[in-house]
Amino acid sequence: MLTxxxxxxxxxFGDTRTGGLAGPMGLFxxxxxxxxxxxxxxxxNSRLRRLPDRFPQQGPPATPDQADAAVVDPTDGALTQDSSSAAPTGRQQRRNG
Structure with missing residues (x-):
């Protein structure tokens, strides 16, 4: 009986010769x-060197009023939601996400 x-x-602890491939495989x-x-x-680096120093402006910078006017409702008013509604619970987030 073992004491x-x-x-x-x-x-x-693995210092026997049976697993001798671990060192060379790790190095590889x-x-x-x-x-x-x-x-x-x-x-x-080569791709970054090919980029121009400055990009041309796409147009005049939009003022905040113009930026809000450019936003389009993706639901097209089909689903209206109250923004003051409660945040979704964890179960709802898992179901939706």
């Missing part, structure tokens, strides 16, 4: 991720 000292003395994954990061950064 408590024998159970605690067993080597179960780190190198792949580092290479992908470098390539993505280079691609992003």
């Amino acid at each position: 408590a000292a024998e159970v605690l003395a067993q080597n179960n 994954l780190i190198l792949v991720l580092a290479t992908a990061t470098v390539l993505l950064i280079r691609n992003m």
Whole structure:
């Protein structure tokens, strides 16, 4: 029968030779991720260099009155809701979202 000292003395910490692939596989994954990061950064920098220094204005800046007039009701008045209604409960949010 095993005693408590024998159970605690067993080597179960992975320094046996059965799992010898973890180190090289981890190194490989780190190198792949580092290479992908470098390539993505280079691609992003080249795309940013191609952008113009300034973008042309689309038109005169809209005043707040004009901005409100440009908003269109997506429901076209079919569903009218009171904005002072209570917030949806958690169950309603899960059902809708």
